[in-house]
Amino acid sequence: xxxxxxxxxxxxxxxxxxxxxxxxxxxxxxxxxxxxxxxxxxxxxxxxxxxxxxxxxxxxxxxxxxxxxxxxxxxxxxxxxxxxxxxxxxxxxxxxxxxxxxxxxxxxxxxxxxxxxxxxxxxxxxxxxxxxxxxxxxxxxxxxxxxxxxxxxxxxxxxxxxxxxxxxxxxxxxxxxxxxxxxxxxxxxxxxxxxxxxxxxxxxxxxxxxxxxxxxxxxxxxxxxxxxxxxxxxxxxxxxxxxxxxxxxxxxxxxxxxxxxxxxxxxxxxxxxxxxxxxxxxxxxxxxxxxxxxxxxxxxxxxxxxxxxxxxxxxxxxxxxxxxxxxxxxxxxxxxxxxxxxxxxxxxxxxxxxxxxxxxxxxxxxxxxxxxxxxxxxxxxxxxxxxxxxxxxxxxxxxxxxxxxxxxxx
Numbered sequence: 001x002x003x004x005x006x007x008x009x010x011x012x013x014x015x016x017x018x019x020x021x022x023x024x025x026x027x028x029x030x031x032x033x034x035x036x037x038x039x040x041x042x043x044x045x046x047x048x049x050x051x052x053x054x055x056x057x058x059x060x061x062x063x064x065x066x067x068x069x070x071x072x073x074x075x076x077x078x079x080x081x082x083x084x085x086x087x088x089x090x091x092x093x094x095x096x097x098x099x100x101x102x103x104x105x106x107x108x109x110x111x112x113x114x115x116x117x118x119x120x121x122x123x124x125x126x127x128x129x130x131x132x133x134x135x136x137x138x139x140x141x142x143x144x145x146x147x148x149x150x151x152x153x154x155x156x157x158x159x160x161x162x163x164x165x166x167x168x169x170x171x172x173x174x175x176x177x178x179x180x181x182x183x184x185x186x187x188x189x190x191x192x193x194x195x196x197x198x199x200x201x202x203x204x205x206x207x208x209x210x211x212x213x214x215x216x217x218x219x220x221x222x223x224x225x226x227x228x229x230x231x232x233x234x235x236x237x238x239x240x241x242x243x244x245x246x247x248x249x250x251x252x253x254x255x256x257x258x259x260x261x262x263x264x265x266x267x268x269x270x271x272x273x274x275x276x277x278x279x280x281x282x283x284x285x286x287x288x289x290x291x292x293x294x295x296x297x298x299x300x301x302x303x304x305x306x307x308x309x310x311x312x313x314x315x316x317x318x319x320x321x322x323x324x325x326x327x328x329x330x331x332x333x334x335x336x337x338x339x340x341x342x343x344x345x346x347x348x349x350x351x352x353x354x355x356x357x358x359x360x361x362x363x364x365x366x367x368x369x370x371x372x373x374x375x376x377x378x379x380x381x382x383x384x385x386x387x388x389x390x391x392x393x394x395x396x397x398x399x400x401x402x403x404x405x406x407x408x409x410x
Contacts, residue, residue, distance in 0.1 A: 028041075028044060028045055028048065028058070028061055029041040029044065029045060029061050029064065029065055030143065030144060030145070032044065033064075033065075033068070033144070033148075033149045033150070034145060034148050034149065034150065035150065035159065036149075036150035036151055036152050036158070036159020036163065037159075038065055038068050038069045038072055038151065038152070039069065041061075041065045042062070042065040042066065042069060045058060045061050045062045045065060046062065049062060056134045056135070056138040056139070056140050057140050057141065057142055059130055059131075059133055059134055060131070060134060060140050060142055060189070060194055061142060062130055063127050063130040063131045063134075063194075063197065064142070064144075064197070066123060066126050066127040066130060067123070067124070067127040067197065067201065068149070068151060068165065069123060070119075070120055070122075070123025070124055070126075070127065071120075071123075071151065071165075071168060072151045072152060072153065073119060073120070073123065074094075074097070074116060074117075074119065074120040074123075075097050075099055075151065075153040075154075075168070076152070076153065076154065076155035077116040077119075078095075078097050078099050078116070079099040079100070079102050079153060079154040079155060080102065080105070080106050080155065081102075081105060081106055081108035081112065081113070081116075081228055081229075081230075082101075082102045082105025082106070082108070082228050082229025082230055083095065083097065083099050083102075083227060083228060084101070084226075084227055084228060084229060085098075085101070086226055086227060088223075088226040088227065088252075088253070088256065089226070089227050090174075092227075093172060093207055094117060094120075094207070094208070094211065095227055096171045096172055096174070097153070097168060097171065097172070098153070098167045098168060098171045099153050099154060100153075100154060101229075102154070102229065105228070105229035105230050106230065107230045107231070107232050108224075108228050108230065108231055108232065109220075109231075109232045110216060110217050110220035110221075110224070113220070114212060114216070117208050117211060117212060118208075118212060120204075120208060121205055121208040121209065121212070124201045124202075124204055124205045124208070125201075125205065127197070127198075127201050128198055128201045128202060128205070131194055131195075131197060131198040131201070132198060134191065134194050135191075136191060136195070136286060136289070136290060137191075138191050138194075139191075140189070140190050140191045140194060141188055141189070141190055141298075142188070142189045142190075143186075143187070143188050143189075143299075144186075144187055144189060145186050145187075146165065146166070146186070146187050146301075147164070147166050147186075148164070149164065149165040149166075150163050150164055150165070151163050151164070151165060151168065153168075173404075173407035174403070174407075186299055187299045187300070187301050188298045188299045188300075189301060190290070190294070190298075191290050192287050192288075192290035192291045192294065192302070193287075193301050193302075195283050195284075195286045195287035195290060196283075196284075196287045196301070196302065196410050198279075198283050199279070199280045199283035199284050199287065199410045200410050202276040202277070202279040202280045202283065203276070203277070203280045203410065205272075205273075205276045206273040206274075206276035206277045206280070207273075209269040209270070209272045209273035209276060210269070210270065210273045212265075212266060212269050213264060213265065213266050213267065213269035213270045213273070213362065214262035214263065214264060214265055214365055215262055215263045215264075215265040216262060218259060218261075219256075219259045219260065219262065220233065221233050221234055221235070222235065222238075222255055222256075222259055223252065223255060223256045223259060224239075225238040225239030225252075226252055226256065238252075257367060257368065258368065260365065260366070260367035260368075261364065261365070261366045261367070261368070262364065262365040262366075263364055264362045264363065264364065264365075267362050270358075270359045270360070270362040271359060271360060273359060274335065274356065274359035274360065277335055278332075278335055280410070281328050281331055281332050281335070283410075284324075284328055284409065284410055285325070285328060287302075287410070288321065288324070288325070291303075291304045292304050292321070294307065302316065302408065302409065303315065303316055304316065304321070305317055305318045305321060319397060320397055320398060320405070323393070323394055323397045323398075324405075324409055326390070326394075327394060327406075330386060330390065333386075334355050334356075334386060335355065335356060336356060337354045337355065337356030337357065338383070338384070339383075339384050339385070339386050340352025340353055340354055340355075340381065340383050340384065340385045340386065341353040341355055341385070341386060342385050342386065342388065343373070343376060343380060344373065345373035346380075348382075349385065350382050350383065350384075350385065351380055351381070351382050351385070352380070352381070352383065352385040352386075353376050353379045353380060354379050354380075354381050354383075355379075357378075357379050358379055361378070361379075363375075363378060
């Protein structure tokens with residue numbers, strides 16, 4: 001009779017190996033991630049971490065699998081509920097997951113979608129807490145073939161070659177990553193990448209908190225058929241149409257824009273979103289302090305100006321680093337309310353929108369009235385307005401693709 005399972009014996013072997021070395025095994029999760037065994041990787045790391053709780057490399061590996069597990073769980077929910085690949089969904093970050101069409105999609109309610117997003121937020125919060133326990137001066141080195149990490153995006157128990165992390169990252173951030181480039185993502189992640197991932201978790205958490213702050217029931221009832229195969233809505237004829245013509249598509253678009261008129265449901269979440277965004281800025285600074293202190297050149301996710309990137313398009317110049325820090329400074333002033341956003345319906349050069357009060361004093365989110373300008377009225381005040389010349393200079397420095405660089409730099 002076998003007294004130990006294979007998993008127990010494997011974990012025991014890892015513990016014995018670790019007991020005879022001064023450095024934690026950096027490849028503990030690598031094979032599992034390449035095969036899409038996220039839950040198995042997490043169980044293995046947690047088992048070893050219980051024996052070596054001070055190992056920062058192990059904590060970083062745990063955070064990686066926590067993050068991947070949260071993304072995988074959310075993706076599986078989207079597949080289960082029949083998320084459609086529509087041009088409308090591409091406008092919304094959490095509806096851009098690259099899941100295939102589910103021919104047996106389950107009916108979905110607004111409450112179930114909100115719960116899926118809340119579960120993702122919980123996973124991001126857990127990951128952030130694990131990463132925050134790692135000090136900036138910690139010696140961390142975790143090799144990963146980032147372009148080969150697979151996720152079981154549809155929950156069928158098999159992570160196929162096309163179900164890769166880089167597809168999720170590219171789609172979520174609306175950037176283009178060639179498959180040939182993605183497969184070169186052989187990286188040695190270090191403490192700078194700890195801070196990068198921590199900041200990225202806070203960025204996604206800010207978006208999730210903002211979405212959950214508002215009541216989306218009416219929007220769901222009238223437009224959920226644009227995004228899901230079998231939404232539970234009071235107008236079944238909307239998603240029973242065999243094909244869409246230009247008139248129905250246009251009317252659905254108008255209805256969607258009209259119905260982005262959302263009452264505040266949980267205002268405290270907007271304050272949380274603001275705090276997450278403030279953390280993104282602080283963590284980006286910490287990440288770059290670590291990056292600029294590096295003297296090695298070891299398969300970097302983000303290289304400093306003296307290091308090699310994954311290719312010519314992944315090089316970073318000193319000028320870009322300087323401007324990125326100027327962007328962080330300006331963003332911090334905007335979030336603090338000491339610098340205002342331009343208001344497009346006044347000729348007064350010293351009047352603008354206090355973005356901080358949008359978060360701390362949230363009101364009904366009406367997209368049409370924001371576009372018109374009247375929704376901004378409660379937040380208008382006199383003060384220093386951010387310069388359009390600065391943003392133009394930023395765009396030029398990043399070759400007209402600042403959004404793509406921002407998603408990478410975080």
